Amino acid sequence: MSRDNEREEPPARTPDGGEQLALIRETVRKAKPPKARPRTWRGAALAGELPVARVLVDKGPVHLDKLWDYAVPAEMDEQARPGVRVRVRFGAGTGNVRDGRREGGGLLDGYIVERIAESDYRGPLAAIAQVLSPEPVLTPALLGLCRAVADRYAGSLADVLQLAIPPRNAKAEAGSSPAPAPPPPRPEPGTWTRYPAGPGFLDALARGDAPRAVWTALPGPHWPRELATAIAATLSAGRGALAVLPDGRSAARVDAALTELLGSGRHTLLVAGAGPEERYRRWLGVSRGSVRAVVGTRAAMFAPVRDLGLVAIWDDGDSSHSDTNAPQPHARDVLLLRAVHERAGFLAGDLSRTVEAAQLLENGWALPLEADREQIRAAAPVIRTVSDSEQARDPHARAARLPTVAWQTLREATLRGPVLVQVPRRGYAPRLACDRCREPARCAHCAGPLEAVDADTLRCGWCGRAEERWHCAACGGNRLRAQIVGARRTAEELGRAFPSVPVRTSGRDHVLDTVPDRPALVVSTPGAEPVAERGYAAALLLDGWALLGRPDLRAGEDALRRWLEAASLVRPQGEGGTVVIMAEPTLRPVQALVRWDPAGHASRELADRAQLGFPPVSRMASVAGPPEAVADLLDTAELPEGAEILGPVQVPAAGVPGTPGRGRPEPGETWERVLLRVRPGNGAALAAALKNAQAARLIRREGAPVRVRIDPLDLG
DSSP: OOHHHHHHSOOTTOHHHHHHHHHHHHHHHHSOOOOOOOOOOTTOOBOSSSOEEEEEESOOOGGGOSEEEEEOBGGGTTTOOTTOEEEEEEOOOSSOEETTEEOOSEEEEEEEEEEESSOSOOSOOOBOOEEEESOOOOOHHHHHHHHHHHHHTTOOHHHHHHHHSOOOOHHHHHSOOOOOOOOOOOOOOGGGGGSTTHHHHHHHHHTTOOOEEEEEOOSSTTHHHHHHHHHHHHHHTTOEEEEEOSSHHHHHHHHHHHHHHHOTTSEEEEOGGGOHHHHHHHHHHHHTTSOOEEEESGGGGGOOOTTEEEEEEEOTTSGGGBOSSTTOOBHHHHHHHHHHHTTOEEEEEESSOOHHHHHHHHTTSSEEEOOOHHHHHHHSOEEEEEOHHHHHHOHHHHHHSOOHHHHHHHHHHTTTSEEEEEOOOTTOOOOEEETTTOOBOBOTTTOOBEEESSSSOEEETTTOOEESSOOOTTTOOOOEEEOOOOOOOOHHHHHHHSTTSOEEEESSSOOOSEEOSSSEEEEEOTTOOOEETTOBSEEEEOOHHHHHTSSSTTHHHHHHHHHHHHHTTBOOGGGTOEEEEESOTTSHHHHHHHHTOHHHHHHHHHHHHHHHTOTTTSEEEEEEEOHHHHHHHHHHOOOOTTOEEEEEEEEOGGGSOSEETBEEOOTTOOEEEEEEEEOTTOHHHHHHHHHHHHHHHHHHTOSOOOEEEESOSOOO
8 A cells, every 4th residue: 555545544543433433333233133044953852741742833725724743842842832932844745854853844933732742643743943932822712712713714723813813022022011900899880770671781790690682772972981881890700801893983982981980901902003012012911811801993802801701892783893804704703702612791782783683682692781762762863854755856955965954954953063964985886676665676586686787687696697577576566776876965065055164074084083062064974973072963864875775785784873873973852963864764774763773673684584594594605716716616515405506696806805816806807706505503514615625625726716705794
């Protein structure tokens, strides 16, 4: 190096050089060391006692849905306990064996289910590669529940465990959980006294019994506090409680009510918005027994609450309770399984009532928990209807799409407080109905919904048969009409009609939680209605046909549920509360709203479905996929005796959830759907037959995969 270059070098101890050295040291200190690959444990000694671990590998295909035996090295003997997460090598084959140990294969995560003395497999075993965590997250109770759910829904145990156990977070796992609080004092019944059987239900929970009830809640703001009181009564007996709600907003209301009733630290809130680390920390608190009560959304249905004394679900008709990931279990069914297996009480609460809840009452499994008519009349608002014929004769409705009675109600109510305007979302597909009496048009063979292929051809949406000479079974009419699509009324239109009143919106893009008690028009889509501080002065339910006309077996039930949810936010009739609904008043769901009689509506719906062989009286499964794959699965499956095959019918790609190529048709690809219907008592056999057929096809590695769903919500 030349002298010139030497002179150009900075001194060794300049401020800039010191900063560089400090930066280098900090970078080295923060750099993560390279991850070492787990050992193969070649030649390592095995555990002295119970040297074999039965491992559930976290791999979803149903043909791999079984336990696999692995050797336990002596160094892992203490940590490799049942319930912990491990990493194992999978798929090595029998040809790669060294020193008596199978090696090779890919690394997969899994759970140790049990330790045994000797394996039934006589070949060489691979060793557990690594114990990921000493935390026993898979308890025997949780394993049994997940196995029952997998069997019911024709899914794999690994898929269910992915729904039941959140991903590991080392930072959350390293923390400790406090000791559980002593049981709280028994709460006062409060507004439960409005229900004749309410105090008795709380007494049974406080004694540690397991009462089972279907609760039809009164309208108004009291149901979160009432649900919190039932949870507190269970805790007072020293048992645990679990409540599952359809969304974070309703869960937050129950969380606030429970905190007000018992204080903090006695329960936890399990919702997705908490974030992965915090949610796992809360889940660990439940698993370790630190917290005995859980309030949460759908994923909380698997929460490992110890000594479970009560499982509760609110608004079980909401589609959010059905998981979108395989095998798509419904929270209501999971909680029913838990109530039976863990001998816990059960409470299905709602402002409305589903046919599934009505069936629980019909067969005597649960008892009704409802108020008498006098209490209902005192708590409910006045319901007024506007029929199609009235709208047609009303000049205001023709000019502004707002009938006179609705306009007058809004004008008067906005002087006294906020007014709710429920507008059905866009995108509801039309369904055919009788032009005279509006009864849904159904297939003469299977009673499925009819669809218009073109101007002259009708086809069943279930079995695919053509209907050439349709006539209405209710009135004998032979003319059809397509139900209207959702209203496109906007907040700007209402703003022009009421220029002096502020307009607020609540919907998919922005959901309001609450609105103040001052005059305003609150335009909301179903399910996004905010809570008014003192209740709404009135509500306007626009375009009832948009909800009633959906091509879905549950359209009437769901429409009534949406209307009741909105109407329950309105002040009672004694305070001037009024609801105006734009729908035909002779229809059953509208009549049930006017009388505020969701129980009667559910009972009649259940009787109709029993007569037609619809769920939940029968059990059904949906099989969708490429035509040749669907046909192959049906040929492979040993269906139970008397199983009825409806279809196939073509399904558009837009109607199948998921990602193209992964459980959903590729663009331009044609899929078919077949419905399988069996008599009551054969549901388990149907699920087992479809699961075995799926496994057989995967083992043969023949044909494209098919999508199987048990008891689908969207039957059409």
